[in-house]
Amino acid sequence: MNIGPEDFRYVADFVRRRSAIVLEDGKQYLVEARLEPVARLHGFPSLDALTSRLRVTESSPLGNDVVEALTTNETSFFRDVHPFETLRDEVLPDLAARRSLTRRLRIWCGAASTGQEPYTIAMVIKDDVPNLQGWDVSMLATDLSTQVLDKAQAGRYSNLEVNRGLPATRLVRWFSREGSGHLVSDELRSMIRFAPHNLIGPPPGEVFDLVMLRNVLIYFSEEDKRKVLASVVTCMAPDAFLMLGGSETAANDIVGLSRERLGRSVVYRRTPALVPQQLSSHLTREVPSCARS
Amino acid sequence: MRALVIDDSRAMRRILCRILEGLGYEVAEAGDGQQALDHLRSAGAAGTMPMLALVDWNMPVMDGYTFIQTVRATPEWRGLTLMMVTTESEHGQVVRALAAGAHEYVIKPFTPDAIVDKLQLLGLPIEAALTGSPS
Numbered sequence: 001m002n003i004g005p006e007d008f009r010y011v012a013d014f015v016r017r018r019s020a021i022v023l024e025d026g027k028q029y030l031v032e033a034r035l036e037p038v039a040r041l042h043g044f045p046s047l048d049a050l051t052s053r054l055r056v057t058e059s060s061p062l063g064n065d066v067v068e069a070l071t072t073n074e075t076s077f078f079r080d081v082h083p084f085e086t087l088r089d090e091v092l093p094d095l096a097a098r099r100s101l102t103r104r105l106r107i108w109c110g111a112a113s114t115g116q117e118p119y120t121i122a123m124v125i126k127d128d129v130p131n132l133q134g135w136d137v138s139m140l141a142t143d144l145s146t147q148v149l150d151k152a153q154a155g156r157y158s159n160l161e162v163n164r165g166l167p168a169t170r171l172v173r174w175f176s177r178e179g180s181g182h183l184v185s186d187e188l189r190s191m192i193r194f195a196p197h198n199l200i201g202p203p204p205g206e207v208f209d210l211v212m213l214r215n216v217l218i219y220f221s222e223e224d225k226r227k228v229l230a231s232v233v234t235c236m237a238p239d240a241f242l243m244l245g246g247s248e249t250a251a252n253d254i255v256g257l258s259r260e261r262l263g264r265s266v267v268y269r270r271t272p273a274l275v276p277q278q279l280s281s282h283l284t285r286e287v288p289s290c291a292r293s
Numbered sequence: 294m295r296a297l298v299i300d301d302s303r304a305m306r307r308i309l310c311r312i313l314e315g316l317g318y319e320v321a322e323a324g325d326g327q328q329a330l331d332h333l334r335s336a337g338a339a340g341t342m343p344m345l346a347l348v349d350w351n352m353p354v355m356d357g358y359t360f361i362q363t364v365r366a367t368p369e370w371r372g373l374t375l376m377m378v379t380t381e382s383e384h385g386q387v388v389r390a391l392a393a394g395a396h397e398y399v400i401k402p403f404t405p406d407a408i409v410d411k412l413q414l415l416g417l418p419i420e421a422a423l424t425g426s427p428s
Contacts, residue, residue, distance in 0.1 A: 175384070
C-alpha cells in the first residue's frame with residue numbers, strides 16, 4: 001500500500017502530536033510498511049482510507065494503533081556495552097555510597113520497549129554490585145506502546161533476541177528454557193514494574209536516583225527533547241544520574257543537569273541547587289533524625 | 294586480525310566468513326575439529342595464529358566440544374577466544390560449552406548483528422561497519 005504526500009504529512013503531524021516522534025521526509029517507506037498491517041486489521045483497503053478515517057477519529061483505537069505501529073522499538077540486552085560498564089563501575093557504586101543510610105534505590109527506565117534494557121540493569125545490579133545486595137532496589141520501566149510492555153512483562157525471549165548482546169553466562173544464570181523461548185527469572189522480574197507512559201505527558205509521580213532514557217530522544221524535535229528533559233529533571237533526586245544513548249546529548253542549558261564523563265560514557269547528574277520540597281523528602285525519609293544535618 | 298571458522302556446513306562457513314571479513318578479519322576455514330587443530334598447529338609454526346575461532350558443535354571426526362576442550366588444555370593456545378555457534382539451544386548445553394572453555398555462545402539461526410554484539414562483549418576488535426541480513 002502506498003501513502004500520498006499529503007497523507008504522509010498528516011500522519012507525521014499526528015504522530016508528532018501524540019508521541020513527539022518525528023517522521024522526516026523520506027520515511028514514507030517506513031510509514032507504508034508499518035501502517036499496512038494496521039490498515040488490514042481495521043479493514044481499510046488502502047492507506048488513503050485509513051488516513052481519511054483517522055482525520056475524524058484521532059482519539060480512537062485506530063489512532064492508538066497508528067501511534068504504536070510507528071514507535072521504534074529496537075532494543076537489545078547490554079546495548080552498546082560501555083554504558084553498562086559505567087553503570088557497574090561508576091554510577092551504581094556512587095549511588096550505593098550516597099544512599100547507604102536508606103539502602104534504597106529507585107530507577108526509571110524510560111522507553112523500555114520489550115524489556116531488554118531494564119532486565120540488563122537488573123542483571124548488573126544482581127551480578128556486579130555487591131554493595132547493593134539486600135537493598136530495596138526497584139525499577140519502573142515505561143513505554144508508550146502497551147504491546148511491547150506486554151512482551152517485556154512476560155519476559156520471554158527468542159533465540160534471536162537472546163543472541164543479541166546477552167552474555168552466555170548471564171543467559172544460563174538468569175533465564176530458563178520455556179518451549180522454544182527463554183524466560184527471565186522471577187528474581188529479576190520481581191524488581192521491575194512495567195507501566196505505560198508517554199514522555200511528552202506529565203512525568204511519573206515518583207522520585208528516582210537513576211533515569212535511563214536511551215536511544216529515544218533521537219526521534220524527537222529539539223523543542224520536544226528539551227521539554228522531555230526538563231520534565232525528567234523534576235523527578236530526579238538532587239544527586240541522581242541520567243543516562244542517554246551514546247549519540248545523544250542534553251543541551252548545555254537544561255536547568256538542573258550537569259554533564260560529566262565517567263569511564264567511557266557521558267552521564268548527566270542532577271545538580272544539587274533548586275531542590276523542590278517534594279524531592280528533599282526522598283532523601284530524608286527513613287533516615288534516623290540523628291543523621292540529618 | 295585473524296579468525297578461524299569451524300563448521301561442517303560449507304554454506305555456514307561462507308556466511309560466517311563473510312560476516313567476519315566484513316568486520317576486518319582475515320578468515321581461515323576448517324570442516325571439523327581435527328582440521329581446525331591441524332590449522333592451529335600450522336598457524337602457530339608460521340606465526341599466524343588466529344585470535345578468534347567460531348566453532349560449530351556437531352561435526353564429524355571431532356566435534357566442537359572436544360575441539361574446545363583440546364584447545365583449552367593446550368597452553369600455547371590459551372590466548373585463542375572461542376565462540377560456539379550452534380543449533381544446540383538447551384541451557385545445559387550452553388553450560389557444558391562454557392565449562393569446557395568456550396568464551397561465548399551463539400544459537401543458530403542468528404543475525405550478523407549477534408556476532409558483532411558478541412565480539413564487542415569479548416572486547417575483540419571490529420575494524421569495519423557491517424551490513425547484512427539474517428543468517
